[in-house]
Amino acid sequence: MNIERVKSQMRKGVLEYCILSIISKDEVYASDILQTLKDAKLIVVEGTLYPLLTRLKNDGLLNYRWEESTSGPPRKYYGLTEMGQKFLQEMDVTWQELVTSVNHTTSKNKNQ
Amino acid sequence: MNIERVKSQMRKGVLEYCILSIISKDEVYASDILQTLKDAKLIVVEGTLYPLLTRLKNDGLLNYRWEESTSGPPRKYYGLTEMGQKFLQEMDVTWQELVTSVNHTTSKNKNQ
DNA sequence: CCTAGTACTTTGTAATACAAGGTATCTTAA
DNA sequence: TTAAGATACCTTGTATTACAAAGTACTAGG
Numbered sequence: 001m002n003i004e005r006v007k008s009q010m011r012k013g014v015l016e017y018c019i020l021s022i023i024s025k026d027e028v029y030a031s032d033i034l035q036t037l038k039d040a041k042l043i044v045v046e047g048t049l050y051p052l053l054t055r056l057k058n059d060g061l062l063n064y065r066w067e068e069s070t071s072g073p074p075r076k077y078y079g080l081t082e083m084g085q086k087f088l089q090e091m092d093v094t095w096q097e098l099v100t101s102v103n104h105t106t107s108k109n110k111n112q
Numbered sequence: 113m114n115i116e117r118v119k120s121q122m123r124k125g126v127l128e129y130c131i132l133s134i135i136s137k138d139e140v141y142a143s144d145i146l147q148t149l150k151d152a153k154l155i156v157v158e159g160t161l162y163p164l165l166t167r168l169k170n171d172g173l174l175n176y177r178w179e180e181s182t183s184g185p186p187r188k189y190y191g192l193t194e195m196g197q198k199f200l201q202e203m204d205v206t207w208q209e210l211v212t213s214v215n216h217t218t219s220k221n222k223n224q
Numbered sequence: 225c226c227t228a229g230t231a232c233t234t235t236g237t238a239a240t241a242c243a244a245g246g247t248a249t250c251t252t253a254a
Numbered sequence: 255t256t257a258a259g260a261t262a263c264c265t266t267g268t269a270t271t272a273c274a275a276a277g278t279a280c281t282a283g284g
Contacts, residue, residue: 047275
């Protein structure tokens, strides 16, 4: 048991939410997403992200288009589907509710 | 893919944190914890909680004492060890950092 | 071509939440 | 005294999924 495992656990739950949110702002490809998450200290590795993107696509929340790159192989640029946008809105609510619940449960005041 | 799965996912990451926090406020037994979590809309079932309490105890974060009940079999009342208290403090920080990271990542403003 | 860099994919493993069922203890009431 | 119901704790099997590590494929530059 160490704090890193806890951090990893907490991250898991919000990964999909953060990824959908990142994609909602701009068409991006995997490396962009990794960099954005890294900047936000939400560390994720390739082997986690790629299967997750595939899953979200198969669930109809994402779509993508191939785009040529001037510095390597072509990239998959992801965007939100209409369904993805609706889902993201629900996740916004879910996240806010979770924050409220956790802050309430963990508040120092015993009788709350 | 449905929003319930997402909620469940998000809950997972903070379960240990909430449970340690609940125990830090008062000596409680499993049913107390379940009720507190339920009140906070952090639904958990027995089959999840018991193994988790055992794990936290084996990791040295919790201890317990048996106490007779006037309305059924004896109960295990859990308390935090010194190590558990320290760990809880680290989790407080970890949770705050996560909230900051997620809110940052999912803010509507593209350039933040 | 060969090497280095970039991008995407796959495979195996470990962790763990949950559903469902099980065991043990205690109280109550006939 | 015993059967039924309630309470409390525990176990097993399954599915999900993050991660590490290794693999495949494409491009550019010398």
